[in-house]
Amino acid sequence: MPSSGIVVNGRPLAGGRLPAVCAPLVARTDAALLAEAALVAAHSPDLLEWRVDFYDAIADTGRVLRLGAQLREAARGIPLLFTRRSVREGGQAIALEEEGVVALYRAVCASGLVDLMDFEMGNAPADVAQVRAFTRAAGMPLVLSFHDFGATPPDPELAARFAQAKALDADVAKVAVMPSSVEDVHRLLGATLQASKTLGIPVISMAMGPLGAVSRLCGGVFGSALTFAMGAAASAPGQMPIEDVRAGLTVLQRAGSP
Numbered sequence: 001m002p003s004s005g006i007v008v009n010g011r012p013l014a015g016g017r018l019p020a021v022c023a024p025l026v027a028r029t030d031a032a033l034l035a036e037a038a039l040v041a042a043h044s045p046d047l048l049e050w051r052v053d054f055y056d057a058i059a060d061t062g063r064v065l066r067l068g069a070q071l072r073e074a075a076r077g078i079p080l081l082f083t084r085r086s087v088r089e090g091g092q093a094i095a096l097e098e099e100g101v102v103a104l105y106r107a108v109c110a111s112g113l114v115d116l117m118d119f120e121m122g123n124a125p126a127d128v129a130q131v132r133a134f135t136r137a138a139g140m141p142l143v144l145s146f147h148d149f150g151a152t153p154p155d156p157e158l159a160a161r162f163a164q165a166k167a168l169d170a171d172v173a174k175v176a177v178m179p180s181s182v183e184d185v186h187r188l189l190g191a192t193l194q195a196s197k198t199l200g201i202p203v204i205s206m207a208m209g210p211l212g213a214v215s216r217l218c219g220g221v222f223g224s225a226l227t228f229a230m231g232a233a234a235s236a237p238g239q240m241p242i243e244d245v246r247a248g249l250t251v252l253q254r255a256g257s258p
């Protein structure tokens, strides 16, 4: 069965249309994050991603929760995705050990201040299991993700990453890679299509950098349920402004593209 859209709080993002559009928030301070959220929410993305690894006070759970509550207000009903991206997979260095990250995920899950969570499938298996349990208890979908900022792995590994997410009980499987040729982009889209037809859960993929930009526009045709577009600032190479991405998606839709 082909993959469907991502369901958040019982409702499919973007009404089930593929792909929904997510804009990242990458500010470092409280005031800057709230200003960024207000600005980006005005572009009406289907989802806002709080990249909490950018936040200066990530090691202070109380402050994360207080800011999360304010972010909720600033988001004006747009669902929130909570993501700590590790340095290993392209994120920022943070003042927290992995144990602290897991404790932070537990607190944020329990708070109900966000609507879904992203955790890397490459984290310690015990940590992945714990985050799965927290999200499950909170009734929150879990995205298990994999990022390769240096290359596009061979086809069997791409398929294995999607399958690994599913095996680890993800609600959504996500794979992001760096292409060094159009062939790499083509392979990523092929692996996405295959996974979207066989996995039984929504999948997300993107090829990063300028070569991969096309995947952020046409990925939905190949089964990717979400594309990341820049609101105020990019969180990964190759992200385009949200207005441009929406325009591209509209052109495809008008042409009757699936």
Ligand SMILES: O=C1C[C@@](O)(C(=O)O)C[C@@H](O)[C@@H]1O
Pocket (backbone or CB within 6 Å): 024, 049, 051, 083, 085, 118, 145, 147, 176, 206, 208, 228, 235, 236, 237, 239
């Ligand atoms: O994993 C992803 C996808 C991403 O890396 C991208 O390439 O758009 C951007 C990240 O913020 C997000 O967490």
